Amino acid sequence: MTRSLFGTDGVRGRANAHPMTPEIALRLGQAAGVHFRRGGHRHRVVIGKDTRLSGYMLEQAMTAGFLSAGVDVFLLGPIPTPGVGMLTKSLRADAGVMISASHNPFNDNGIKLFGPDGYKLSDEAETAIEAMMDQPPDLVDAPRLGRAKRIDDGLGRYIENAKGSFPRALRLDGLKVVVDCANGAAYRTAPMVLWELGAEVIPVGVAPNGVNINERCGSTYPLTCAETVLAHGADVGLALDGDADRLIVVDETGTVVDGDQIMALIAERWRRDGVLKGDALVSTVMSNLGLERRLDEIGVRLLRTKVGDRYVVEAMRRGNYNLGGEQSGHIVMSDHATTGDGLLAGLQVLAALVEDGKPASETCKRFEPLPQVLKNVRYAAGQAPLELGAVQAAIAAGEARLEGSGRVLIRKSGTEPLIRVMAEGEDAGLVEAVVDDICAAVSEAAQAA
Incomplete structure (x- = not known):
């Protein structure tokens, strides 16, 4: 079956427009409820969300879908995405749902599904659920309808889990830390965890109003974090995104540190301490060649996957590795979290x-x-510019120009009608020229179609 609903990270789109409508959320809840309705026990699902205005609408619609399929619903309220993964497993739920569009602006939203093990669903599971949405829903009779209730201690459980990942012998006393929560899901948890570990905390982006999530703040706009670090003379800044599953660091000079540098830092320390499983780091094709070279120097392999933290996690699980991530700041540490x-x-x-x-x-x-x-x-929708001869020729020419000194990566976005053109190499001017030439070929092809 061809997938039309699920992208690289669940379902995502503009709120109250297809596919982010209450109707689709209802049907998705019904289909997912039936998919996970296995065995004779009472079935349950946990639902979390970020702080978007549309979260209320989608939360209620998905709740109705699960209840009509005979599945109980535990509502967590605003909570980081990794908290949903953790609580799905901790509460022995059959599934978990996170309602969030991550780093996107407030007028977008999305739905991410987790299995009973706390991990995001595979492509095969999502495809099966999507196929069920095209069939009449398998609704239960009235006595078997699900029940819904709020879970009040979800944030507390996540906070204790986060603190448990920090080395027991250390404290953050004397460290001044800016934390930018992007007016998103971690606006309460992140400052609290840092304060309880002893840091002097300067919180930013902790006043969500439903429409200001990721607005000039967070990991996709680290300038706010950098300005705050400099203004307060802080030692470091941590910038999260709307659902708090990614991190960008800002050093004391206001310089941005991306996910590649963060992964290199953690990999070096874990290998030194003998806890880096398989002496390997799993990342995507987007990670910089500089990271690969640095890891090679310290005896760590870089294993690449296609873009998407879900694919990183799948590769980590297959190879029993415990560290992976993306240049964008998704850092996965499977000893502590499922995403x-x-x-x-x-x-x-x-x-x-x-x-x-x-x-x-x-x-x-x-x-x-x-x-x-x-x-x-x-x-435009329906176009396939990458399949045209002129574009293929431009890509081949770019690869030939960088052969031996760099690489070219072309891919379609999984969430938007965009062709992403990336190149890297020793010569900055050559890299820029290669990307511009390929982009021009793609643009001309798109306009001519």
Whole structure:
């Protein structure tokens, strides 16, 4: 079956427009409820969300869908995505749901599904659920309808789990930390965890109003975090996204540290301590060649997957690796969480700062990245510009120009009608020229179609 609803990270789109409508959410809840309705026990699902205005609408619609399928619903309210994964397993639920569009603006929303093990669903499971949505729903009779209730201690459980990932012998006393919660799901949890571990906390983006999530704040707009670090003379800044599953760090000089540097830092420390399983790090094709070279120097393999933290996690599980992530800041530490967790990654960075006793600008700079350029070209629905000969020729020419000194990566976005063109190499000017030439070919093809 061809997937039309699920993308690289669940279902996502503009709120109150297809596919993010109450009707679709209802049908998705019904189909997912039937899919997970196995065995003779009382079935349950946990539902969390971020702080978007549309979260109320989708939460209620999905709740109705699950209840009509005979599944009880535990409502968590605003909570980080990794908290949903953790609580799905902890509460022995049959499934988990996170209602969030992650780093997107408030007028978008999304739905991510988790299995009973707390991990995001595979492509095969999502495809099966999508197929069920095309069939009449298998509704239960009145006595078997599900029940819904609020879970009040969900945040407390997540907070204790996060603190448990921090080295027991360390404290954050004397460390001044800016934490930008993007007016999103971690607006209460992240500042509390850092304060309870001893840090002097300067919170930013902790006043959600339903429409300001990710607005000029958070990991996709680290300028706010950087300005706050400089204004307060902070030691470091941690910028999360709307559902708190990714992290971008800002050092004491206001310089942004991306996910590649964070992964390199954690990998080095874990290998030193003998806890890096398989002496490997799993990342995506987007990670910088500089990361790969640095890992090779310390005897750590870089295993690449296609873009999407779900695919990183799947590769980690297949190979029994415990560290992976993305350049964008999804850092997955499977000893502590089932998906990317920005707060847990931030705690690893803070532990390194405490142990090293050096400024963040020294501790967090693990390698010199190669020049890398990424540009997007929009195309109309129904077009397939990458299949045209002129575009293929431009890509081949770019690869030939970078052969031996870099690489080219072309891919379609999984959430928007965009072609993403990336190249990296030793020569910054050549990299820029290669990307521009390919983008021009794609743009011309899209306009001519």
